[in-house]
Amino acid sequence: MDATNKIAVARRGRWAVAAMFFANGFLTGSWAPQIPVLLTRLGVSEFTLGLLILAFGLGALSAMPWCGYLVGRHGSHLVLRVFAPAATLGLLAVALAPNVAVAALAMYAFGGVIGGMDVTMNANAVAVERKLSRAIMSSSHGFWSLGGFAGGGLGGIAIQNYGHLAHAVAVTIVAAVIVAPALRHLVAEDKPIVHRKRKFALPDNPMIYLIGLIALFSMVPEGTVLDWAALYLRQERGADLATAGFAFAGFSATMACMRFLGDGVRNRFGAVRILRISSLIAAAGMLTAGLSTSPWLAIAAFTFAGLGIANMVPIAFSAAGNQKGMSAGAGMSVVTVMGYSGILVAPSAIGFIGEHTGFAPVFVAISLLLVIVCLMAGMARSADFASSPATAE
Template structure:
């Protein structure tokens, strides 16, 4: 009876953390349609907008790098409660900002709250995985993709019909309500981990940095498709704007669907084998996209790449959160910070290279980075699940 009660609590915790992934994705996705209004409302150049978006990224990375320390002291459930409730107001703060200095502060805080939420919810998903002795990370990221898709798809219509402030207010109310309900059912780590880090310190285990490097290489590819695939189709393959937009839509849509199947695949074939097959598929898709003779072949190749990348990041996050000798939060903090810096740094670096080259060879080179992840896949063995031993 006691074991059954523990399992019911774990299952409730599984859906609670899924709701928070959904809310985080919804907040992030709802920001994208606000960008054009933000640009005209503050009367700023694209360069200034770029710097403000960079501040969002800087806030996220700053919170991510510190969040592991907070989780090791207070547990992922407590930290997720703080960041989740604060994070739900981030978009509204940006929408209310009347000038550039206040917008800069709002963007840094919004990025920090979303980044802190990200580490804490991934760390909590690892706790749930341990309790259930099975993978849930891929489908959790599937809920994030679903939230992002909903936020992006509904936002433009809502802003056009009711204005940017009404949109931000409704997004805030929905996110806050979902998070406020979900945090009541989150599960905590088995034992306090405060003894692990009395002061802020980086973990000494080199393996966690290698896992972080694999996440970085994977997420560089994700960032490249997000920021440059449409331009590649338009400028180099002669697609019109409507067709060019399908590249990321196909990539992210297939990725979201695949993430809901990912846990079943991983539970059946194991994390390392799933990671190897995924990396091979992603590398093949990226290579064909870079060599594609027509827009439609490129779109199909990017979709195939999304099929592969879908479960690479969740497996690497699970591996990071399950390292020996450190809390799930500490390992997760290192891997998420290194991984997300790939999405933040790569787009500007790729833009610089593309000015002196073309996008095709860049996508071919990115397929090589995914082959490196394939060769390193054995390091992700900590993401494997065996039945939990009896206490």
């Protein structure tokens, strides 16, 4: 294959993996408006609903390490061709669940295929980055944000007008239409690293766990703003319900915009420098939100924090996927498990703390985590590219 064809293949692979990120975000975002429906349809308490949502998180976290092993053995493009079509059916399985027991199994499976797809699509994005010798991870996560916005924004309208089951069917069809044509254009790693001695084992490189801490400290703020910012504004800063909703809206809007700008900025200035600057911006925003006495100042602070948080996780993922001596999947599985704990597990603990101390001290404490990320930024140096560009291959 000559250089021109290699460039064309890599570029098609770039848009194929972007489609995977959009589909994954669309499926995840479409689940959000189904939550209140599940509560009333099954006649369960909020506590039981919380356990069902936890089952989704446990499914994702349990699937991620095994997907890392599969990616290392077979390559992300082949594993993604299994998990992506399976993920398109996950929401429909939950919508069809007739009782709590079946719903719990469906939620666990839905989380598993979404989490498995997450690991493999991030690993495939690393493969594309290597072939293009430039960053695409931030914009890939931007496509995830767009998919989540589309799924969440349209889902409530669809459910209200056509019912939850029709909505789930429509989501399945749309996701399948997005995923199917992209499958054939996914790029393959040059040479997956296979661990033959043990079928599954945690990597023994300590650097990958330090990068996992960076991902964890970067995702805790995202999960906290998602779950608790509106409640903080309403209960502790006197905002009405409509105003409180602007906290995550502003946060997610700036985060999505910066993710599409992040690759170009990172290619120009380097991952380490951008991670340092981003973490300090995020820390300043979260600190201001915690100290603010005005709801609108807090909203502005959360919006400012989104500018910084946007590109921190993509940099951590790129660093994980480019660790020497291990496959992209092995490194990615560790970092995604640690990172997504910040969204799937940490907010429940933060809710317990906030109930006793209020959420203002929580946001101040989170700003300290982000300062730690700044101090650890040098460990993400592997996110920068030393390989030759595709044009030279």
